[in-house]
Amino acid sequence: MGKVEEIHIAPQRSNAVQQVDQASLEAGKGIVGDRYHEMARMLMSQNKSIPDNHVTLIAREELDVFLADHQSELKYGDFRRNIVTSGIDLNQLVGKNFKVGEALCHGMELCEPCSMLARTVHSAVLPELVHKAGLRATILSDGNVKVGNPISE
Secondary structure, three states: OEEEEEEEEOOOOOOOOEEEOEEEEEOOOEEOOOHHHHHHHHHHHOOOOOOOOOEEEEEHHHHHHHHHHOOOOOOHHHHOOOEEEEOOOHHHHEOOEEEEOOEEEEEEEEOOOOHHHHHHOOOOHHHHOOOOOOEEEEEEEOEEEEOOOEEEO
């Protein structure tokens, strides 16, 4: 069983992420207060389809290796994923349902690093975090999540 280590939201696309101790995950939309949640609300009001990237997760263990290898003082939130986890192999959750705190989620796909992340975080992100940069998930049922909550299949 894994654990929630940190929770981050970004109210707007270019905003720095904000670390929070707890959050509400809303089915079909995302984390209340995060830009993807707001985008989902806007798209719903226009009768448009909503992307499946409601929430992103990343393993603390992968970040710790990367940060140590580059002697970096970056914070976990700089990697722009919503939930930092420990003790669970996120890659194994692709195609599976799992719980994060009270919320039921479904692992959609790996959240690969992108060129923007390489520009804003570190140039080595692209080659070194391929298949290690996290998981995109859809929220299937509402629920609250707090730092320290379990993550389980």
